[in-house]
Amino acid sequence: MSIQIPRGTQDILPGQVEKWQYIEQKARALCNNYQYKEIRTPIFEQTELFLRGVGDTTDIVQKEMYTFEDRGGRSLTLRPEGTAAVVRSYIENKMYGDPNQPIKLFYMGPMFRYERPQAGRYRQFVQFGVEALGSQDPAIDAEVISLAMKLYESLGLKNIQLVINSLGDKESRLAHREALINHFQPRIGEFCSDCQKRLEKNPLRILDCKKDRDHELMATAPSILDYLNEESKRYFDKVQEYLTLLNIPFTVDSTLVRGLDYYNHTAFEIMSNAEGFGAITTLCGGGRYNGLVEEIGGPETPGIGFALSIERLLAALEAEGIELPVEETIDCYIVTLGDKAKDYAVKLLSDLRAEGISAEKDYMDRKMKAQFKAADRMKAQFVAILGEDELEKEVINVKQMATGEQEEVSLSQLIPYIKQRTS
Ligand code: ATP
Ligand code: MG
DSSP: OOOOOOTTOOOOOTTTHHHHHHHHHHHHHHHHHHTOEEOOOOSEEEHHHHHHHTOTTSHIIIIIOEEEEOTTSOEEEEOSOSHHHHHHHHHHTTGGGOSSOSEEEEEEEEEEOOOOOBTTBOSEEEEEEEEEESOOOHHHHHHHHHHHHHHHHHTTOOSEEEEEEEOOOHHHHHHHHHHHHHHHGGGGGGSOHHHHHHHHHOGGGGGGOSSSTTSHHHHTSOOGGGGOOHHHHHHHHHHHHHHHHTTOOOEEOTTOOOSSSSOEEEEEEEEEOOTTOOSOOEEEEEEEOTTHHHHTTSOOOOEEEEEEEHHHHHHHHHHTTOOOSOOOOEEEEEEEOSHHHHHHHHHHHHHHHHTTOOEEEOOSOOOHHHHHHHHHHTTEEEEEEEOHHHHHHTEEEEEETTTOOEEEEEGGGHHHHHHHHOO
């Protein structure tokens, strides 16, 4: 059998890739608008980074990492997410010493998780994410959330819903942890083996279990919101106040906990409630992680960020029937008749391109009619027709495809002629 693409991955072919580029451009423009700067980190990192940065009780670390040993015997892992690497780089490059604070970064690139592939769930997928490091201002929480919401809105999505929660600070979480242990302990035998381990290590993550989500103890579990201390409550109120100020509708869901450890205060998800979207509705997840920088070996630093995948964004667009404006056209196609014209067109094409005009010619020895068809397929706005006669008179026939109008233009005037009419 011939070699096939690995399970859970996809080729993005011309025709599809334009959508990706369109979304990527939108995201970049938005980050520029919000003043988040791009950071590019390696595709693989020392495995230890993710054990510490993602947390060893998470599904990612327990089940989903592509870990391998290199020829020097080092344990490396294909990055399953972006935050840990950004934080590693932040520490390594001493960004905490930069006078420009907070440090606002974004990344976009492939992530790798060994998952059971299904719609919206791949083994290689592209995440766009932002991180704001160094500020403890609830307004930055609102800014980060608003950036994610703006991306979806700017692409035309209507059925999106923001859900927020607070996980509180350390003190609040400890109190809540106690309550969770008391709640689940007596009947922990009825839960999956993962949850049994979570009870000791990180009982909050029981609430995020996909297997036991319908167990009756889940619905009655103590709510973190009842355990927030004054400061955490104030912080959460302030975030909500800013979201309201920014006209961003949201709902509070006290059962929302993020998959990663080290989250505190604000946690949020953006979901699609478009009809026909299927089982997976989370488009974006994020939150505050004030303990993470320290955990990875840096100074105590507050941080907040989100990550979303382009794959799920595209699925949401499809569910809402939104077509991105990505029709590909070219400015000019040169049709030639005869050998002399064919040779001349080689240089003419190069001159057009040098002036920023997107242009193409035939390389398949096509007859004139077939050249016109090729021009049509490429959605050429202008077709420039060159034969021996024209060449002798130093002119060229230019046809505007939309109107069918044809004009004889002096060869020396072709470039300004097309430039004026395209732009
Ligand atoms: P899920 O609960 O769907 O597994 P998660 O909690 O693992 O999500 P995060 O680690 O928070 O997801 O990643 C942020 C976003 O990345 C998700 O909201 C989703 O849009 C996207 N994402 C996560 N895993 C995949 C995947 N395997 N394929 C495509 N997109 C993904
Ligand atoms: Mg997951």
